[in-house]
Amino acid sequence: MNMQRMTIVTAVAAALALMPPAMAGKKSMEQELSEARIEGQIVATYALNRHLNPFEFDVEVDGNTVMLSGEVEESIDKDLAEQVALGVEGVKSVKNNIKVNEDYKPKTKKASKERDFGDAISDATTTASVKSMLLWNGNTDGMDINVDTMNGVVTLSGTVNNSAEKELAERLAENTDGVRDVENKLKVKAANATMGDKVAETADEAGEAVSDAWITTKVKSSLMYTRNVDGTDINVDTKNGVVTLAGTVESSAERDLAEEIAEGIRGVKDVKTEQLKIDRRETASR
Known part of the structure; x- marks a missing residue:
């Protein structure tokens, strides 16, 4: 998407968001305006997202439900598209019909300058990323935590x-x-459980219901979202809840952080990092 189209999409979404309900007249018209606003905001957010290509998706809105369709190369993109849609005000549920096809060839991504522009103003993407990190982590109850972002500052x-x-x-x-x-x-509830109790309860709730494929996807996504970890250089494999990280990192601190992120994902029983090597050339050049 070029800068001109991105600006138009953003302007349309903003205009729809600011349109007063009184202009709609009838309830049916209010519904149409609400659906148009939601669709416009989702499309605009995809356009500004540093990880997603808006041309990959079709968005339809019916009341408070969003229907997503299209095709992507990785399940990470499918999950992120759903999280971004759920982060839009007024959306209660998402029917994610996006297909994952490993042989699919993504359409051309945005130019780097547009990507930088999106990084600076895509608060909706940041909110969705933080919310995902909280939801996937086994030690935080993301559903009880509200996330808002303004100019990169998360509340x-x-x-x-x-x-x-x-x-x-x-x-x-x-x-x-x-x-x-x-x-x-965040406000702390009355002392009713220790951190250890919370972790044990979460592990019991997760049980065997958390599949290895789900864990792999969430670990990979979390590493991609983490500022101080280069997730693109880390391979993730999960067998019976045991995660193996392989590839290269720039320092032992980055390796430790990658291990910590993986350990926090729901359903993870153990993390192996023996195959995650430190690139000594990168360390020496610093």
């Missing part, structure tokens, strides 16, 4: 079980790509 609000969970949520947000700062307004 966390809602309730958590304890101070350890509050601190973890803040750290996950801080490490998410695109986040400039975090305002942690």
